[in-house]
Amino acid sequence: MPYTDEPSNPLHRLWRQIAGWQPDHHSLWSRYAVAVAITLAATVLRIVLAPAESGGRFITLSLAAALSALYGGFRAGMLSTVLGMVMVNFFLVKPYGTLAFDDPGEAFWLNLWHFITALVVVGAIALMQWQNRLWRAAGEAVRRSTRQLEDTFEHSATGMAHSRLDGRWIRVNQTYCDLVGYTRLEMETMSFRDFTHPDDLGLDLSLQARTLAGEIDHYSIEKRYIHKQGHTVWVHLTLSLIRTPAGEPDYLIAVVQNVSDRKATEEALRTSEQLLRQAQQLAGLATWQADVATRRFTILAGSKDILDLPRTEFSDEELLAITHPDDRPLVLRQWALAVQGKAVYDIESRLRIGDHDRWYSVQADFERDAQGRAVRALGVTLEVTGRKQAELEIQRLNASLENRIQQRTQALRDAYDELESYSYAVAHDLRSPLRIINGFAQALQEDNPALDAASLSHLQRIMAASKKMGLLIDGLLQLSQIGRGEVQRQPVNLGAIATRLLEELAAESPQRSVTWSIEPDLHAWADPSLVDALLQNLLHNAWKYTASTPQAHIRVFTREMDGQTHFCVSDNGAGFDMARAEKLFQPFQRLHQPHEFEGLGIGLATVQRIVQRHGGLLHAEAAPGHGATFCFTLPGEASPDSLP
Template identity: 30%
Template sequence: MARTALGIGVLYAVLGLSWIFGSDALVASISTDPEWTASAQRYKGVFYVLSTSFALVFLISAGYKRLFQALDRVESTELRMRDMFLQHPQPMWVYDKETLEFLAVNDAAIRYYGYSREEFMRMTLKDIRPAEDVAGFLAARQRAEGGHRDIGVVRHRKKSGELVFVHLALHAVQFAQRHAAMVMALDVTAEVLSKRALERQEAQFRQLHQSLADVLWIASADGSTMLYVSPSAEHLYGHSPEALIANPDMWLQLVHPDDAGIAAASHHTLLAMGEASCEYRIRTPSGEVKWISDRKRLIVDDERLVTMMGGILKDITADKERETLRDASHLELERQVAERTSELQRVNAELDAFARTIAHDLRAPLTTVVGFTQLVSKRYASALEGEGARMMGRIDRSAKQMAHLIDDLLSLSRASTAPLEIRNVDLVPIARDILEELQDQEPERKVRFEAPESLRVRADLGLVRPLLANLLGNAWKFTGKREDASIRLSADSAAPDAVVCIRDNGVGFDTDQAGLIFQPFQRFHTLSEFSGTGIGLTTCERIVHRHGGRIWLESKLGEGTSVFFTLSPGTEAVHPEPAG
């Protein structure tokens, strides 16, 4: 504006001087008459005054017009700026740079902070800062310079007391003839809290891996750059994490030469398949050899693009040493088992031969005793008195009891040593044949027998018959005092192991002593009550065990006994309706 006024003044002076000198020369050239010259000078002055007056009026009018137009534009701009300030979606305010008082706030600031406009006008910037942050705010304010500045992230407190994080940007302005600053705030609370949570997780993650014995490593997608190696690498490899990061090939250089191919192949598998695992040995700088379990995989983003690779290296030296010791112990155990099995087979063979020899050597004298006893009883029956006949009968019964005992011992020996020939066997025909033999020995007995039409098992035929003979013989014997004697053969094929059951309604026994029932020579009834050697159930147990099964009893005194046993899988009852 000053330069324009100076230009107008200079132009006016130049034109005025040019008019004065130019008009004087023109008057003098026209006439030298003094009266005409004086009259011409007067009219020349009047013309100059009138022309300059018109020019001055025109200039002033044009200047005022431009001034009013400029004022209108300024007022319009201020109105637009005010509307933009008040309606801006982000919180904004203007404050006095000297007193820190709020001079203006927009609607977004009122909504965000919870204060009314009147409350803001009675506050300073210190009132929206937490008390512990005010000192730092004042110190930073004094160091601040410049008209526009990014203040950064600070903490503010809302009227409700809630602490928030905002990012502030400041611009120096003149407001109501005061040095002021306009500030815009952007809420970054969620970002700050997320960043702090991530930093805490990273710190916890780092602390976790610093405390683990396993080595965690992360490398670039192609493995050419190591990005992270956990501190435990120094204990495992004997090199610092920094050294392993600086030389990505060091891990392969430390692999035992005999296992280098395994480690290299595992890396190729990782690149081809996305994951890999292997075990190999390494040699530390001290010369110590360690076993390593190496598990690794490629790390991909949401688009399935490989961004990194990572893995875990674990020291399994102790496991390998235990495995070696276990293998050695297993071999030693197998050797000992083989030796003891061979020795047991030899002893069993000797015992079997001994039992057969003893049985043969005992059977001949017993046969002689029985034969001569019967001969004496026949030839000299008239000469023998009542006591003599009774004694001869006792000798005969004892000899026969001894013969039965020898037969049972031989059966027990065969049950323990005879080779098994497993085949499909139907128990029902065998049971009926055994009961017919018992019926022939005691034709006066009436015993009801129930069984399914067929009951097939997988077993050795040569051992199944003595098993059933002993169990059915016991049932026949212990039902001898009942008029309504009953024996039943059945199978529960629904059980996990098909269970065969022989049930009778005989005298039964006290189950408190059931634990002794399968021991040799154990009896729960006297010989005067029921005959027997005490070997039969022991033989049954060995036969069942040799088939991989189990045998047990349930009994109640005076009500009968049920014997249960299992054999090889495959027991099946067909048409389980009772058959007499």
């Protein structure tokens, strides 16, 4: 049943209201006004109800003083007393306004006795009211303290419980219930043994027994609870024993804080540290720290064995002593810059450990104070002796390989020059026998006009073969000449060259009706003579392979592909099958029969050689009966400002 401080008896309630009256809750003037009103009312009642001469005239006014004191406090009561004395002496007996007593002595003693009596009564009432205020304040403080204790218990962020010595609960807060997942009703039927982890119950009971035996007053442990849903909850338990005034054990106070997150974090940290140590051992990483002020270097746990160092602490002078002399200036300079914050400490240097020099890669970060001064360095060190030895070996091999490449390149260059010279010499020396063969065949034909038709045919075939071989020799000479000398790049107007060559072809074949279109501003940075030969071969082929086309058309233009400018020559002539395109740029290889189109198969090989010498690419697109397009690049094109 809930407790209430309101009594059911109306008289008791009235008395409590009177006893609990707070005069100071009202203004001083209102209390004085009530005191005057009560005194005047008492005077009127005394006159109406009984004549003043009947005696006891001060009794009514004493009651008014008491009521005034109850309502308005000591001052109001004394004001009523003084006012009542005036009314008794001058206004209760006619004639009003004159002293009601004939004997002044009697008047003095009666008034003095009334004043003293009223002073005692009013003072007693004021004292009672003061004590009542103190009691009310004390009661309010007790209630506030009790409420705060209740709030602290019920709304605490930690679990709190009071239990009997046998483990049964006296009271449990909601946080404790939420911690283990049970309701308050369920907890009332349980003991802490019911949800304590079996592995932790023995230690808990042992410490509790020591507490009850008086060996210890309290204890704190970390233990596990089994949540209602089955999972484990780690808690920090503090148990204290409360004793009776006689010193006997009374009850236990348990404070429980959930530390599952901290335990999980600690476990994760331990796992991380273990994995880090394993990773350091596998990778050969050593960790260290340095106090910048004292210049002391400390090798952290496990790293001494990785570095094979004799101890874990070194001064800067001791470290410099085992640093290779050639690396000391670099170490000192880089460390000074890193301490000042002007550079990153990331170097490779050698240390003399035992009888061997070992290479180490060292990196460090610095912790700084509020003024930016370095106070501590944290670093990692990795032995890279194997890598450095491999790098040195690679450098040695690269130097050896580069020397061998230069030798091979020179040998290839010499062989190429010799082959070019041989080709040129052979082609040049073959001209003389060909001229002799052709001359004697022509002489036989002229000196023997009576030769029969068969002999004359033989002579004509000899002269035609010698002429063809002369053309082949000219092609060889052209190829050899193109492969010799340096490419002399300068601004070249491909459009102007193409226009001139097409006009020359039209003049040589006036019977042909061929149209052409040349895109303006076809500029390149190339060798003019080689570009002239390139366009001559492409345009000659276009002119030749459009011989059977009724409306022959040749086009010279550019297209952008893969960020490069491609110069293209296109025709609508015979075309060719792209399935045989691999023979297209091989010397003396032709895709058409001699009776279809004459030629030696040297033109496109010459074009490819010229494009390659400029570092460019050449490709073709064609289809039988639909013409062909040849596109090429000339890398190293000049800016438009440098072109004419």
